[in-house]
Amino acid sequence: MGASRQDEFEAYVRRSRGSLLRSATLLTAGDTHLAEDLVQTTLVRLYLGWPRARRTNLDAYARRALLNALIDEKRRPFARRERAVEQVPETIAETSTDVPNPVLTALATLPPGMRAVVVLRHIEGLSVEETAATIGSSPGNVKSQTARGLDKLRAALASATTDQGELHARTD
Amino acid sequence: MPELTDHLSELSTLSATAPTEATVQADLQRARLALKRRRRFRASAVAITAALATAGSLTYVATSGSSGPRHAAGQIRLVAYHGEQLPGFTVAEVPDGYVLQGATDYVLDIAKPGDNSSLDAFTGKLVVMLQSRDAKFDTNGTPVTVNGHQGYLRSGAPATVLEYTDGTHDIVVQDWQDITLTDDQLVQFASGITVTSAAHAGLG
Numbered sequence: 001m002g003a004s005r006q007d008e009f010e011a012y013v014r015r016s017r018g019s020l021l022r023s024a025t026l027l028t029a030g031d032t033h034l035a036e037d038l039v040q041t042t043l044v045r046l047y048l049g050w051p052r053a054r055r056t057n058l059d060a061y062a063r064r065a066l067l068n069a070l071i072d073e074k075r076r077p078f079a080r081r082e083r084a085v086e087q088v089p090e091t092i093a094e095t096s097t098d099v100p101n102p103v104l105t106a107l108a109t110l111p112p113g114m115r116a117v118v119v120l121r122h123i124e125g126l127s128v129e130e131t132a133a134t135i136g137s138s139p140g141n142v143k144s145q146t147a148r149g150l151d152k153l154r155a156a157l158a159s160a161t162t163d164q165g166e167l168h169a170r171t172d
Numbered sequence: 173m174p175e176l177t178d179h180l181s182e183l184s185t186l187s188a189t190a191p192t193e194a195t196v197q198a199d200l201q202r203a204r205l206a207l208k209r210r211r212r213f214r215a216s217a218v219a220i221t222a223a224l225a226t227a228g229s230l231t232y233v234a235t236s237g238s239s240g241p242r243h244a245a246g247q248i249r250l251v252a253y254h255g256e257q258l259p260g261f262t263v264a265e266v267p268d269g270y271v272l273q274g275a276t277d278y279v280l281d282i283a284k285p286g287d288n289s290s291l292d293a294f295t296g297k298l299v300v301m302l303q304s305r306d307a308k309f310d311t312n313g314t315p316v317t318v319n320g321h322q323g324y325l326r327s328g329a330p331a332t333v334l335e336y337t338d339g340t341h342d343i344v345v346q347d348w349q350d351i352t353l354t355d356d357q358l359v360q361f362a363s364g365i366t367v368t369s370a371a372h373a374g375l376g
Contacts, residue, residue, distance in 0.1 A: 006200065013199050018188035026183060037249055040202060047203030048210060072247070103179045122180040154176055 005050050012058060013043060020062055026119045027070055029108035030101065034073065041069040063124075063134055067116055106156035110149055117142055118149040198356070205355045209327070250357055260371040261300045264364025267351055270298065277372045278302070294331070296350045300365055302373035303335065303342035310335050316355070318362045325355050334358050341367045 020042065024035035042065045046053055053061040107115055113135070120131040121142070128146075132139045191199075250265040257263070258275035266272070266282055273283040274291050281291050282298040289295070303309065313324035316334070323336025332355070334345040345362050347353050353361065 006204070009203060010196065010200055013191065013196050017191040017195070017199065021191075022186055022188045025186070040199065041247065043199050044203050044206045048207055101183070103176075103183060118180070122177050123184045125181075125184065150176060153180075157176070 005047075008054060009047050009050060012046075016059065016062065017043070020066065023063065023119070023124065024066055024070075026104075026107070026123055027066065027112075027116055029110075029115065030104040038066060038069045038073065041072075042066045045069070060130075060134065063120075064136075067135060070112060070116070102157060102160055103153070106153050106160065109156045110152055114145050114149040114152070117145040118153065121146050122150075202354060202356050209354075212327070248352055248357075250353075250361055260368060262366045262368065263300070263361070265361055267298060267353060267357075267361075270351070273297065277370070278374045294346060294348060296348050298348065298351055298353070298361070299346045301344050301346075302367070302371055303344050305373045309337065309342050314355070316359050318359055323359070323362070325358065327355065332358060334362055336362060338365075338367060341371070341373075343367065 017039065021035060021039050024038045024042075025032055028034045028038065042062060045065045045068075046058075046062055049061070049065075107118070110118065116135060117131060120126045120134060121128070126134065128139045128142050132142045135142070137145075249268040251268045253263050253266045253272075255272065258272055258280060260275045260277065261280040263272070263280070263282070269284065270282050271285050273281040273287055275281065276291050279291060279299055279301040281294070282300075283289075283296065287296070310326075311324055313326035313333075313335075316323045316325050316336070318334075318336040319338065321337045321339055323334055326333045326335070330349050332347045332349070332353075334347070336343055336345075343362070343365065345358060345365070347358050
């Protein structure tokens with residue numbers, strides 16, 4: 001039985017860890033260190049709840065666990081109060097060297113709950129009902145959060161574009 | 173100009189990198205240890221409850237004189253430490269929200285900010301010391317590897333102890349149960365410890 005749990009879990013990790021990490025990266029608006037922490041927490045919770053989780057949709061279960069981990073993280077007293085880093089300076093952090101994606105940067109301006117709704121609906125491609133089930137809310141709330149989230153994103157992107165234009169104008 | 177929703181859906185094409193073998197194994201180990209800890213905790217809770225019920229004194233349940241862990245095991249993070257190092261031992265990481273409280277010739281105490289207790293009191297702290305000069309390297313516990321050297325983890329209330337060697341010194345790290353580092357995190361913390369010439373082994 002134990003071996004079965006381990007084997008099944010290992011297969012799931014090999015199959016889905018990558019997409020789980022990608023989801024976590026989107027939900028954290030590109031914070032790769034936090035995303036990795038959340039995935040580790042999620043996988044531990046998934047393993048602890050494996051007998052129940054394996055009887056359901058594993059990906060949906062993992063997504064809910066990931067969101068809960070994100071919410072728990074944000075509720076912690078020290079969360080984000082100190083900008084401590086996870087890597088000692090002498091080591092190379094596994095951070096993308098790509099130019100920051102403006103949409104990801106704009107996503108970071110949304111509150112975590114609203115960001116989650118936008119990510120699940122418009123990036124992960126979940127339906128309103130699936131999103132509502134994942135975040136434990138009503139479809140109506142999902143719709144309103146999505147609309148407000150998109151409005152805020154448009155405003156953030158427009159503001160960023162204006163700032164960049166002004167910067168170019170000054171440097172020309 | 174493309175719609176915002178088009179930009180968002182483009183993010184769904186971000187590649188999902190397959191995990192390395194080491195990452196998978198680390199996930200498996202973390203998960204197994206968490207399950208082990210949960211089972212041990214539940215067994216302890218049942219035993220305590222049964223003992224109290226048998227004694228007819230089921231008025232309250234307390235665990236080891238503490239108010240209980242603040243986090244589930246593994247919910248605290250290790251973060252890089254950039255502050256001033258103290259004589260004896262340097263550390264690369266500390267539990268999030270903890271600071272170096274102080275050090276003597278024999279021990280380094282890592283505690284919550286504002287902890288003014290004696291450096292010889294280890295309740296609620298993560299402490300680092302050299303193994304006593306009159307004690308042998310204790311090989312009881314779960315074998316682990318710290319920076320390629322042998323170590324042994326002994327979990328239990330009120331603290332988990334990691335005893336390991338760095339090739340020169342026998343080092344003891346004690347993690348009070350309130351801090352709730354996982355065994356993996358404790359090994360990770362230990363791997364960032366450097367013993368300096370100012371460290372002395374105690375006696376007794």
